[in-house]
Amino acid sequence: MQKQVAIAVDMMSGDSGADTSCRAVSDAISRGDACQFILVGRRTEIVQHLKKYPCRLDHVKIVDCDDVVRMTDNPLLALRKGRRTSMWIALDLVKQGVAHACVSAGNTGVLMAMSRYLLKMKDGIQKPAICTYLPIEDDKEVLALDLGANVDCQPNHLLDFAKMGSDLHVKESPTVGLLANGTESIKGNQLVKSAHDLLASTASLNYIGYVEGDQLFKGVADVIVCDGFVGNLVLKSCEGLTRMLTNEIANVSRNSWYGVMVKSLLKKALSRFDPQNRGAAILLGLKASVIKVHGAACHRVFLNGISEALKNARHHGDQHVTTPDSCYAE
Amino acid sequence: MQKQVAIAVDMMSGDSGADTSCRAVSDAISRGDACQFILVGRRTEIVQHLKKYPCRLDHVKIVDCDDVVRMTDNPLLALRKGRRTSMWIALDLVKQGVAHACVSAGNTGVLMAMSRYLLKMKDGIQKPAICTYLPIEDDKEVLALDLGANVDCQPNHLLDFAKMGSDLHVKESPTVGLLANGTESIKGNQLVKSAHDLLASTASLNYIGYVEGDQLFKGVADVIVCDGFVGNLVLKSCEGLTRMLTNEIANVSRNSWYGVMVKSLLKKALSRFDPQNRGAAILLGLKASVIKVHGAACHRVFLNGISEALKNARHHGDQHVTTPDSCYAE
Numbered sequence: 001m002q003k004q005v006a007i008a009v010d011m012m013s014g015d016s017g018a019d020t021s022c023r024a025v026s027d028a029i030s031r032g033d034a035c036q037f038i039l040v041g042r043r044t045e046i047v048q049h050l051k052k053y054p055c056r057l058d059h060v061k062i063v064d065c066d067d068v069v070r071m072t073d074n075p076l077l078a079l080r081k082g083r084r085t086s087m088w089i090a091l092d093l094v095k096q097g098v099a100h101a102c103v104s105a106g107n108t109g110v111l112m113a114m115s116r117y118l119l120k121m122k123d124g125i126q127k128p129a130i131c132t133y134l135p136i137e138d139d140k141e142v143l144a145l146d147l148g149a150n151v152d153c154q155p156n157h158l159l160d161f162a163k164m165g166s167d168l169h170v171k172e173s174p175t176v177g178l179l180a181n182g183t184e185s186i187k188g189n190q191l192v193k194s195a196h197d198l199l200a201s202t203a204s205l206n207y208i209g210y211v212e213g214d215q216l217f218k219g220v221a222d223v224i225v226c227d228g229f230v231g232n233l234v235l236k237s238c239e240g241l242t243r244m245l246t247n248e249i250a251n252v253s254r255n256s257w258y259g260v261m262v263k264s265l266l267k268k269a270l271s272r273f274d275p276q277n278r279g280a281a282i283l284l285g286l287k288a289s290v291i292k293v294h295g296a297a298c299h300r301v302f303l304n305g306i307s308e309a310l311k312n313a314r315h316h317g318d319q320h321v322t323t324p325d326s327c328y329a330e
Numbered sequence: 331m332q333k334q335v336a337i338a339v340d341m342m343s344g345d346s347g348a349d350t351s352c353r354a355v356s357d358a359i360s361r362g363d364a365c366q367f368i369l370v371g372r373r374t375e376i377v378q379h380l381k382k383y384p385c386r387l388d389h390v391k392i393v394d395c396d397d398v399v400r401m402t403d404n405p406l407l408a409l410r411k412g413r414r415t416s417m418w419i420a421l422d423l424v425k426q427g428v429a430h431a432c433v434s435a436g437n438t439g440v441l442m443a444m445s446r447y448l449l450k451m452k453d454g455i456q457k458p459a460i461c462t463y464l465p466i467e468d469d470k471e472v473l474a475l476d477l478g479a480n481v482d483c484q485p486n487h488l489l490d491f492a493k494m495g496s497d498l499h500v501k502e503s504p505t506v507g508l509l510a511n512g513t514e515s516i517k518g519n520q521l522v523k524s525a526h527d528l529l530a531s532t533a534s535l536n537y538i539g540y541v542e543g544d545q546l547f548k549g550v551a552d553v554i555v556c557d558g559f560v561g562n563l564v565l566k567s568c569e570g571l572t573r574m575l576t577n578e579i580a581n582v583s584r585n586s587w588y589g590v591m592v593k594s595l596l597k598k599a600l601s602r603f604d605p606q607n608r609g610a611a612i613l614l615g616l617k618a619s620v621i622k623v624h625g626a627a628c629h630r631v632f633l634n635g636i637s638e639a640l641k642n643a644r645h646h647g648d649q650h651v652t653t654p655d656s657c658y659a660e
Contacts, residue, residue: 072514109516137574148511151519181478181562184402186439189481189559213566217574226563229519232511233560234567236543241568244467244547245575245603252599262592269582273575 004036005313007306008099010090011041012068013106015296018045019052021105024302025060026053028310035310038063038099040090065089069106071295075113087111091118094288100313101289103280103305105297112149115283115290125285129161130228130292131168132281134235135272136217143169144216144224147281148232158195158225162205164284165223177211177221179230184210191227199225239275246270280305282312289313334366335643337636338429340420341371342398343436345626348375349382351435354632355390356383365640368393368429370420395419399436401625405443417441421448424618430643431619433610433635435627442479445613445620455615459491460558460622461498462611464565465602466547473499474546474554477611478562488525488555492535494614495553507541507551509560514540521557529555569605576600610635612642619643 011021018041025037036059039046043064050057067084082088087106093099095118104111112128121128131145145161146153162176178196180188187210188196199207211221213234226234246266253262271277276298283290289312293305341351348371355367366389369376373394380387397414412418417436423429425448434441442458451458461475475491476483492506508526510518517540518526529537541551543564556564576596583592601607606628613620619642623635 072516074516137577151511151517179563181481181559181566186402186404187481189557192559213563213568214570214573216567217570227519229511229522230560230563233509233543233556233564236511237546237564237568238543238571240544240547241571242575243544245572245600247467248603249579249596249599252595262595265582265592266579269579270575273578 004034005101005310006036006038006093006099007309007313008038008040008090008093008102009306010086010102010104010106011039011046012086013104013111013295014293014302015071015105018042018049020297020299020302022046022049023053023299024306026050026055027299027303028306029055029057029059033306033310035059035313036061038090038093040065040093041068041086042066063089063093069110071107073107073110075107075109078107078110079113079117082110082114088114088118091115091290094290095119101291101309103291103293103302103309105293105295105302105305107295108148108292111290111292112283115286119286119288119290121285122287125160125164127157127160128283128285128290129164130231130281131161131165131284132235132278134216134238135278136219138219139272140219142216142219142224143174143222144226144231144235145284146226146228146231147235148228149283150227151229151232153191153227155191155194155198158191158227159198159202160285161225162199162202162207162223165225166205168282168284169222171222173206174222175206175208175220176223176225177208179216179224179226179234180210180212182210183212183215195225242270242273242275246274276300278304280308282308334364335431335640336366336368336423336429337639337643338368338370338420338423338432339636340416340432340434340436341369341376342416343434343441343625344623344632345401345435347398348372348379350627350629350632352376352379353383353629354636356380356385357629357633358636359385359387359389363636363640365389365643366391368420368423370395370416370423371398372396393419393423399440401437403437403440405437405439408437408440409443409447412440412444418444418448421445421620424620425449431621431639433621433623433632433639435623435625435632435635437625438478438622441620441622442613445616449616449618449620452615452617455490455494457487457490458613458615458620459494460561460611461491461495461614462565462608464546464568465608466549468549469602470549472546472549472554473504473552474556474561474565475614476556476558476561477565478558479613480557481559481562483521483557485521485524485528488521488557489528489532490615491555492529492532492537492553495555496535498612498614499552501552503536504552505536505538505550506553506555507538509546509554509556509564510540510542512540513542513545525555572600572603572605576604606630608634610638612638 129146459476583589
């Protein structure tokens with residue numbers, strides 16, 4: 001029997017507010033996700049949106065709160081003044097043991113700062129990293145991190161990412177590569193060169209050296225490590241390119257009689273690479289599970305975030321779950 | 331009437347040596363490129379390969395040299411000891427006014443160091459940058475730089491890239507964007523944040539702010555600026571992804587009766603994005619034209635490099651062209 005777990009959902013912080021998150025929660029309930037949802041945000045808005053997406057509400061609780069972290073908010077300022085925001089309260093529910101995992105589509109920098117402050121880092125890890133499995137050749141996947149949590153890194157941060165990625169990977173002793181501008185030892189910027197020496201001298205890692213951008217999809221390493229600025233740009237560029245190429249082919253096929261067949265073929269071939277079908281990103285290195293959904297995510301992507309949270313939460317399902325005073329089933 | 335120009339071709343420095351470069355030169359001659367080719371490299375190898383790809387040789391001269399820059403060579407060491415390499419001699423021919431442009435598929439770092447030493451920088455520019463036009467939505471292109479020449483940059487280098495890109499762009503006062511992990515002013519790593527302030531306060535630039543990775547293909551800016559480490563990784567990741575997606579669709583279509591039609595449609599839709607159909611990269615900021623071809627380039631890409639060199643050389647076609655003593659038509 002599956003353990004009963006609770007997931008705290010920051011309903012307000014994404015670009016589209018409670019609409020997208022409500023639809024995702026409704027979809028999760030409708031598909032039978034065995035879990036308690038604690039929805040954090042403006043009660044009136046949540047109730048209004050949930051009415052649009054009917055679902056059984058016996059496992060839903062709402063924690064009412066007025067304040068929201070904005071995408072433009074400064075992490076340090078939000079940390080000082082944001083204790084009444086939906087993001088803070090959702091994370092605090094995990095800290096208090098009321099929920100086992102948190103999902104948020106909010107400001108990455110603030111989510112990272114608040115998670116670090118409230119949930120604390122795992123022993124020996126300095127900064128959380130955003131990681132996800134990316135689809136590559138031959139129906140395989142590569143675990144990539146950091147994808148945007150840390151835009152200014154030191155070599156030891158990249159070492160931490162390599163360790164965290166290796167720990168998370170399903171394989172025993174997965175190979176680890178450093179993303180660089182060439183495979184020769186003279187390549188790399190100063191950060192990557194220093195990190196290369198650190199990784200190469202860490203016996204617990206199965207480090208294979210530099211991996212070039214065009215090798216990223218070849219499966220030359222199981223775990224790919226980079227700083228968050230580079231990771232974010234590579235990930236988003238690839239997402240933008242996939243969207244453009246899909247549109248280009250769709251446009252060309254629209255004018256031919258066999259366009260419908262091409263469209264279905266395209267859908268089949270590219271569905272794995274559609275960001276909307278991907279699992280959400282995990283904020284790694286914390287003592288509890290935090291799932292980061294893209295700020296502009298549609299309900300399908302948000303739903304993927306809930307799935308990921310559920311998977312992570314089940315690992316911690318033996319924790320005691322209490323019902324906070326301010327929670328009422330609607 | 332078109333001016334008679336001369337192009338010095340470093341025949342030896344690419345991964346595949348004289349074979350690829352000879353085939354490209356032969357193709358250029360066969361399609362009627364009105365230009366004198368000065369081929370720099372091992373005479374015996376060049377003659378041997380040219381025999382495989384027959385073409386008229388009355389506009390071809392060979393400068394015999396034994397030494398080659400290797401892909402693993404250190405720029406500073408190569409600068410001290412590489413004066414007898416095909417790369418050095420090809421660049422020196424441009425310096426001497428014997429050739430108007432140089433094409434090389436060699437080690438980027440060494441090509442940059444040698445070009446800088448021999449040909450000197452334009453006034454006010456500190457470092458050369460690699461730039462190219464990338465295909466984006468709606469049949470448009472974006473000029474992107476730096477794509478790999480400078481892996482460790484200072485903010486003023488990004489300012490130089492913005493100026494050089496603006497100067498090169500065909501548009502009057504093109505819009506310039508800085509590649510970053512978000513469009514909000516709190517985004518960017520330390521380098522990009524400092525560069526942002528510099529670019530914003532430079533009146534001669536039409537600076538529009540940060541551009542995210544997924545906006546790269548939307549044409550939100552005419553010129554995209556980034557450091558060479560990021561630029562190289564974004565460019566190569568996108569190349570790798572294009573290759574993988576093309577293969578995925580081809581694999582799926584192989585098993586259907588309308589596969590041939592899909593293949594032709596795919597070719598039509600994606601040909602613009604095929605790296606092999608793209609113009610080569612320009613080493614910008616130097617007092618003369620140097621064209622960088624990818625080290626592992628096939629003959630078609632190398633041919634694109636020759637086309638780009640020819641286009642650039644025609645701007646300088648009024649220079650006096652002499653025939654070096656060691657040149658003999660084969």
